[in-house]
Amino acid sequence: RSAAPGTTFTLLATDGATTGTLLDRQLPRLAALPTRPALVTLTIGGNDLLGAYGDTAAARAVVARVSAALDRALVAIGAVLAPGGRVVVGTVYDPSDGTGDAGRLGLPPWPDAVALIAELDDALRRGAARHGAAVAEIAERFRGHGLAAGDPRRREARPEQRDLWFCSLIEPNAWGADGVRAAFWAAL
Numbered sequence: 001r002s003a004a005p006g007t008t009f010t011l012l013a014t015d016g017a018t019t020g021t022l023l024d025r026q027l028p029r030l031a032a033l034p035t036r037p038a039l040v041t042l043t044i045g046g047n048d049l050l051g052a053y054g055d056t057a058a059a060r061a062v063v064a065r066v067s068a069a070l071d072r073a074l075v076a077i078g079a080v081l082a083p084g085g086r087v088v089v090g091t092v093y094d095p096s097d098g099t100g101d102a103g104r105l106g107l108p109p110w111p112d113a114v115a116l117i118a119e120l121d122d123a124l125r126r127g128a129a130r131h132g133a134a135v136a137e138i139a140e141r142f143r144g145h146g147l148a149a150g151d152p153r154r155r156e157a158r159p160e161q162r163d164l165w166f167c168s169l170i171e172p173n174a175w176g177a178d179g180v181r182a183a184f185w186a187a188l
Contacts (some may be wrong), residue, residue, distance in 0.1 A: 158173065
């Protein structure tokens with residue numbers, strides 16, 4: 001808003017959203033807005049993948065479903081986007097910082113988790129490219145701010161340790177939220 005006074009903001013995101021939430025609830029709300037949006041940011045797939053935790057075959061199917069849902073979503077967004085509008089798709093971060101050390105995260109082991117997050121992020125990048133959307137490299141920006149910085153299971157929203165960007169395992173804390181913002185800003 002400081003860069004473009006008069007800008008309005010509509011929050012359509014919801015905690016725990018999945019591709020089903022995006023397609024069934026959020027996109028209809030986007031289409032019903034009184035004005036066409038000039039910017040749409042989208043993060044999707046992490047909760048879907050988390051729902052298949054520990055099952056590699058199911059997780060690969062999730063990646064395929066997320067990719068297909070992203071294609072449908074980006075077509076729908078493009079239909080309501082203002083002329084010259086932008087869409088930015090965010091990648092999904094890994095609280096293990098690429099270590100896959102599920103035990104330190106309080107989770108059962110899943111050796112394929114890191115590779116599957118990378119597959120999901122690659123699918124998100126490819127989908128964004130197919131539809132001319134920019135990519136916010138949230139995963140890259142978060143690298144080193146999970147297990148490498150401390151315990152992502154901590155609950156503090158604003159811990160003294162500003163290198164740790166997670167709270168409650170998968171949620172960004174205040175410092176992580178700033179990292180998400182910075183990733184979207186850089187993509188624009």
